Amino acid sequence: MTSEAVREKIIDIIVRDLEIPFRDEIKEDTLMIDIGMDSISIMTLLVYIEESFGLDIGDDFIIDSKTQKFGDILRYILCKVEIDY
Secondary structure: OOOOHHHHHHHHHHHOOOOOHHHOOOOOEEEHHOOOOOHHHHHHHHHHHHHHHOOOOOOOOOOOOOOHHHHHHHHHHHHHHHOOO
């Protein structure tokens, strides 16, 4: 799986499963709070990501909805699935 495929899969989860209607606005520097995601919805996103990618994120990912960017989550997941970013 390429990094672009991982990126698209995460965006699909955000748009489809979390019903966040901002697909075209999700860039790496997009603050999650700017697309309507708070810390609970980010936690929910991480659960969906764990299920979709077969990962165990655990407690090592710090969530701060005020400063969390899409790129932070993307880079973290790319490292977990061992894809060079």
